[in-house]
Amino acid sequence: MLTLFVSGAGWIEHEKDIDDMVVLREGICPGLNKDLIEALRNVDIRTVEELVSANLEELAQKCSVSYKALIAVRRVLLAQHAAFPVSCADMYEELLSSTAILSTGSHGLDKLLDSGLYTGEITELTGGPGSGKTQVCFSTAVHISCQLKQSVIYIDTNGGMSANRLLQMLQAKASTMEEQMAALQRIQVFRVFDVFSLLTCLQNIRIGGVQMECVGCSVKALILDSVSAVLSNMLGGKQNEGMSLMMQVAGELKTISKDLNVAVLVTNHATRDGSGQLKAGLGQSWSHVPRTRVLLQQVERPGSSSSLRVATLTKSSRQSCQLEEEFDLRCWGAPEDMKAGSSGKRKLEGGSPGVG
Template sequence: MLSNLLHSIFLTHKDDMVILRDGICPGLSQDLIQALRNVDIRTVEDLVSANLEELAQKCSLSYKALIAVRRVLLAQHAAFPVSCADLYEELLSSTAILSTGNHSLDKLLDSGLYTGEITELTGGPGSGKTQVCFSTAVQIACQLKQSVIYIDTNGGMTANRLLQMLKAKASTMEEQMAALQRIQVLRVFDVFSLLTCLQNIRIGGVHMACVGGSVKALIIDSVSAVLSNMLGGKQTEGMSLMMQVAGELKTISKDLNIAVLVTNHATRDGSGQPRAGLGQSWSHIPRTRVLLQRVERPGTAPGLRLATLTKSSRQSCQVQEEFDLGCWTGSEEGKAGTSGKRKLENDSPK
């Protein structure tokens, strides 16, 4: 047990092993190092993980001397222990939960989007993915007064739609313009441009350029638009590029402590049920995944959507919530009757 514990607190990659050498610690002489090498003890990990009683007998060395050397090596090279309680307190103090602006969707997401995590919206055309992205960006920029980086890969972002939603949350033109300044839009149309963009964000180039407030969210609508055409068939490069994108997103979410929201297209499985695109490898990337679908019951509003939680580490999966996309367009449009509904249909939320 002790050997396993000692082994676990040292680096396990061979290239990172600390080699035993003269002067590395008091008491570790060249003669002692040579004696240890004769029994294949070459690194700090080898020594602290070994049974010192057996080692002393095998090498004709002083047991007390080996104990003293190991004590010094542990003090110099072992990881500093941190209690789980301390880690939990750090998590609570650093994690923020960002509302999407819709109570039903927030409920499904266990209060909203979590910083440090990747959340995915998946669904077919017109399922409401883009509308949810817009709402989240507006909510963070207007209500929280924090900055959002919005990466548009399919040309769906328009300032008019954002302004329309902002008018429902901010009464003055000054507030609306200030919120718009906090939403930084980047347009990319291929995976190589996306990777360059993400790398710039990771190193702080775009992060520092946002106006007003710190960056709290990165939204990509959609990640599948630039990845799906690179996958399948004989295109071996596509999988590598996809995992590079995934790695950048994970690093950004953790290191910058921001919420990452991405959208993905939906396909059909063998039984005709919807499932997220980009395959099994990508399915491990988002921490939370929500499937959006139209609700097509007779007499229902055209903006009604069904959200199904298909992956979560906090909530039971397959929980569902219905919500109306019209709630994000403002109270006046909500009262506009047929004309308001027709405008929502013409916007064709994605």
């Protein structure tokens, strides 16, 4: 199927599959007779795609055929073989209306993320051991499940997931056993310990092979803790297969976020560059995968709490990089942390109904 969109400059091709191109032949369109087909072939126009993408004024002169006839043929071909055209402005409005922002539960982190996690995008948390990446993932999953009433897919690759810990966190947020169990059902956990199992899991999610137990709750978040745990040992040197697998993982995550309208949160380890500065792992190729990247570090100063963290925005398309916010892991979801808002997009607030 050929998909075209219209803009002020004319027809713009959006998607195509070269194996599915329709060859021009008699019978597929009124007015497309044998003589016209032969004339088009003489100037190397053999498929529907080539005809609808051509400059018809020039084509009419080259083929010595009627410009109006070509216009009529193209109009019919577009109706039969292309998606309904929409303007770029309409596409943008549709994007705004379909995008949701999920609060993480932390006012500081939400502020850094410009209100929270965006559906259709990949957000990355990076940091060294003990920086709080897994704790942030736990807290975010609990907040989305318990407060926002949305389902979460949690992929654990390093064995850090604990059902008891999740239950303890939910008990602090939900007063009744029924509410706690309902929130637990909205978090579906997958444990994978190698990149091949991870790819299989992601592919099943993408094709709809994963069904959430809690009926009526849409999956709005996918949390992967951590992506580097299954990829780091396969990269470096001449291990070309590792790079290929990493790009496959990236492709699956991007497709899930876009096609399923899901907010994807992944964690990555941190390394130090030549000057001793912390930087995200997995190299330059992976750096293009997340839309937003946040570096987590433990606050180290006299008298500071061991649960205090500083988050630094190192990559963003919406805010200035190097912005910093401090937050306390023990105060996640406190009332003073629930102030984040948004404009133009749907903000999922605590207690709001599920969004499909």
